[in-house]
Structure formats: C-alpha cells, structure tokens
Amino acid sequence: MQVGGSDVDLLLNDLSIHGQFKDVPDFSRAIERVMQLRQLAKRFGKDLYCHKNLTQAQVTHHQTLVQVIQALEKSKGQALMQWLTRQGPYWDTNRLHSEDDYLEYDGGVVTDTALGEAAFGNMRGQERRMASLVPSSFEKSPLPVTWSSGNGESKVVDVRNHWDGDELETLLKEAPASLTSWEQLEAVCTQQFDALHFSGDCFLELRGHPFVDGAAKQVLNLLDVLQKMLRAFEGTGQRTALGQQLYQDHFTGDKAWFSDSSDAEKVDFRSELTFKHPSVAGESLFCPWHGKVKTPQIRVHHSWPIRANEPLYVVYIGPKRTKR
Numbered sequence: 001m002q003v004g005g006s007d008v009d010l011l012l013n014d015l016s017i018h019g020q021f022k023d024v025p026d027f028s029r030a031i032e033r034v035m036q037l038r039q040l041a042k043r044f045g046k047d048l049y050c051h052k053n054l055t056q057a058q059v060t061h062h063q064t065l066v067q068v069i070q071a072l073e074k075s076k077g078q079a080l081m082q083w084l085t086r087q088g089p090y091w092d093t094n095r096l097h098s099e100d101d102y103l104e105y106d107g108g109v110v111t112d113t114a115l116g117e118a119a120f121g122n123m124r125g126q127e128r129r130m131a132s133l134v135p136s137s138f139e140k141s142p143l144p145v146t147w148s149s150g151n152g153e154s155k156v157v158d159v160r161n162h163w164d165g166d167e168l169e170t171l172l173k174e175a176p177a178s179l180t181s182w183e184q185l186e187a188v189c190t191q192q193f194d195a196l197h198f199s200g201d202c203f204l205e206l207r208g209h210p211f212v213d214g215a216a217k218q219v220l221n222l223l224d225v226l227q228k229m230l231r232a233f234e235g236t237g238q239r240t241a242l243g244q245q246l247y248q249d250h251f252t253g254d255k256a257w258f259s260d261s262s263d264a265e266k267v268d269f270r271s272e273l274t275f276k277h278p279s280v281a282g283e284s285l286f287c288p289w290h291g292k293v294k295t296p297q298i299r300v301h302h303s304w305p306i307r308a309n310e311p312l313y314v315v316y317i318g319p320k321r322t323k324r
Helices: 024-043 065-071 074-086 114-123 165-174 182-192 212-230 241-251 263-266
Strands: 007-013 102-105 128-131 143-148 153-161 274-275 284-285 290-293 296-301 313-319
Touching: 007 024, 007 114, 024 065, 024 074, 024 128, 024 165, 065 074, 102 114, 114 128, 114 143, 114 153, 128 153, 182 212, 182 313, 212 290, 212 296, 212 313, 274 313
Parallel strands: 007 128
Antiparallel strands: 102 143, 143 153, 274 284, 290 296, 296 313
C-alpha cells in the first residue's frame, strides 16, 4: 500500500473492537470518531484501510458489528456498511504478511490482523499506522509487536496508533500526498528506482484503465524488491544475506510476489511475453518473469535472472497479458 519512502498508510485496528461496548449508543459514539478520522484522511488524499470480514467483529457481549449497524440511525448505518462491505479499500487484498508469520502483541497472536500487517509493513520499511476505536484496550502508542521466524529469530516493531483527530491531522500535513494517476506512478517509479532500466513504453498500457491506489502501491512495493535485489550482491557476485532473504521471501513458494510464467504460457503467449529491448535498438527481450498485483490483475514483467553488474530491465507494467 505504500507510496514512496515516507508515505503513511492507515489501517483500522480490528482488535480495538473486542466486545467492550455496553450498548449500541456507546459504539455509535466510538465509530463516529473513526468515521471522522476516515474523512480527515480523505482530505489529504489517503484511505483508511479495513479488513474484508470486519462486520463479523464482536461489538457488545451479544451483538456483532453487522447486527449493531442495523440498529444505528439509518444514514449512519448505510454509510458504515457501504465502507466496510463495498468501498474498502481492504488491506488484506494485497497483504504483506502470511499465515506463517508469527506476530504477537501483549501476549496474544496478531497474525491475520491489521496490527500484524502494520507491524510487518513497518519491518519492511513501509510505514503503517493504526486507527483505533476508543474506549478500548488500545488507547496507547506505540504498540510493540514481536515478529518471530521459524528459526528462532525475533524482532520487536513499534506501530504508531491514532485515535485523536488533531494528532492525526498533524501527521497527515507532514506526509506527502498520495498518487492519483498512472502518470504520477510512472514519474515516481522512474525517479525513485534509479537502479532499474525502464523501457520507454513500460507504463503505456495502464493508461485508459481506472486508477487504483492499492494497485499502484503494490507496483511500488514490487519495484522496491527488484531494486533491493539488484543491489544485494557481494563483490564476488554472490547474493548478500539480504539478497538471499528477499529471494526466499518473494521469489519462492506458492505466495511469492514474483514468478515465472508456465511452460504452456511461454508457448501460447510467446509474442505477448516478448518486448522491445530498452537499450538495444531492433532487439527484443523475452521476459516471462513477472511481479503480481491481485486486484486488478496487473503484471510487472522484468528481465531474469538478476545478476551482479548486469542491468535489470523492467519492460512492462500493465494488465495481465496471459489471460485465456
């Protein structure tokens, strides 16, 4: 979800709805403050991301969020339902952490929660903060989250937390504006990822398609990984420890961000996977390796393998080219 190195993403803290509200009016006051935070974020061109299944959260001892929404004043209930079930955006559409990442806060597991996702993003250098309902057990900041790997490695990551509009407004005034067009995305990419070689028409096929903020941010995430991979080599030409970790995290496994096209696709879509060489006139590059954006289906095709002291070409960013 990140745009640029210093941008801030806001995620609604689903854990701050934990059955603590005594009745519907009590919750109504709390969610009104959150809706105000959301409107404040929109003034600065940003979104407040939520989870797709948030309507199942326990609000009171006996009522879930979807049940409480039905009891709210009609216009407020409709606006809340529209946000949570239709508009989003949803942080779990292009989530960074997986079910295999063990994340813990205050003695409890927070994998598969917005807090876990925010911590994991911060650990990857993508600033994410929480917006929490109050009263709750989350009237504090920062929130220290512990990430643990399967080999015994662990790390504590602080996640900043917001529930006050004035404090959030101060933050948003200092943060850069979000992207609003594919043309802006192209400008940011070519400036920020100066180690990569982009073809002149790399972004061309995005134009004419509706701009999707979450997709643009995932493109930035993918290019960030490619640039880090290109720079993660020893003088001997071998990958550094960081390079090997990036390879394991993003280029291997069922949930990898990057993958090769299938053998069948390489045959059936060979022309679609062949691009003009960015640096050599009259030459072409066959680039079946690609990074993936899920919603909408956007692909980032690039040269492979990534080697020390060799250019890394990004030849295409646009709609999936191997649709049957």
